[in-house]
Amino acid sequence: MAATVATLAGESFAGRRVGTTGGGAARAWLGQHLVDLGASVTTESFPVRDVPEVYAVPTAEWSDGSATHPLAFGRDIAVHLASADVADVRQGPLGVAGVDEPAGRWLLAPVAMTLTDAYQHASGALGLLVGRAVDGDGWHYTMLAGPRVGPLPVISVSTDLQPRLLNAAQGGGANWSANAPIRRVDVNGANVHARLRGAAPGGLDVLLTAHYDGVGDHPGLRQPAAADNGSGVAVVCEAARLLAVGLPPDIGLSVAFLDGEEAGALGSAHHAAHLRTAANPPLVINVDGAGCLHEAAAVEAGGPAHGLLAVLDQAARHTGMPLVAGPVASDNRRYAAAGLAAVGIGAGMAGYHSPSDTADRVDPATMAAICRLVVATGWLAASDATKLSSLIGDKR
8 A cells, every 4th residue: 555655646647636647647557456456447537627727836026125035836825726827927016905005016915804805905906915824844735626716816825924924015115026827727537447346136336436636746846645645545446455355246346536536526426426326326435535543534424324334333343443423525425415325534644735745654554544444344334234243342
């Protein structure tokens, strides 16, 4: 599993954003990996519209009248998802939205002001600056799904930088200079489907899923997407390998590696629509983030998943994995919305959507623990769970 994560996080896959060469390379590698496991593999494409793409390194600096301060892309600033595409650098006085005359200025939104409210004070402005928290490693995180494009360039500034800019703007004489090279592209995503064993007529079918796409590299900024979701893919690969030879002969097993999750769980929406009317709908186990377990793995169940959730709880007791009900906002929700029994499992990640999501920060013990949980869940689901003795109160 660690080797799988390291491969997926490698430079040749370039962050695996939907519709990119790196994403296609990852898809081909995973397809061959599943073929090597003995699976029958197909891919299915689907359209993805308006994917944001930062196509050049943004330039940003500010001056307080006595010194000029260049700013680092990814740390000090990022291009906001609502930003218009402005490739040329715009330079002008720095003001405060709702206070200063907007025409010809870059306007900084105060802490309590939303972007929507800032637009109301920005007629004729050069652009808007909005505060945004960075992670513990000092990185802005990257998102692909978010607000609609607005009429102005919008730059996110770190919350450490925001008060300095506010003081400079209120003191007068401050200037801001920046561009926002961000465009929206229409691409095709593609899911990888693998059938490892068929189910007997009317028999149980288990579907293991994980999204293989990441948010992609920026120009000059690698974003390896190791924990999110190379770790989930690695767990599913290994769990599928074990279950393919360990399940009873009448139990079906398939895998779906999903694209476009970061753009709005579009791959799972496409797949779930096909499964909605299946004569033998599968039980869905989705893994998103198996990189850094703290106290317990988060579990979210949806659809007619009461039985599956009970089996998962039983598997957790057998394997010694603490579980907690918590949001797993991932592909499992698309399957659940389509009426399938689905659970999502998440076990933490470091460096969410940033350059610090590297393979060395994925904990092998966490992946092993989640893999054991998934394998035990699949195996127990194939048994008559009602005949299993309860482990409640068992301290083993």
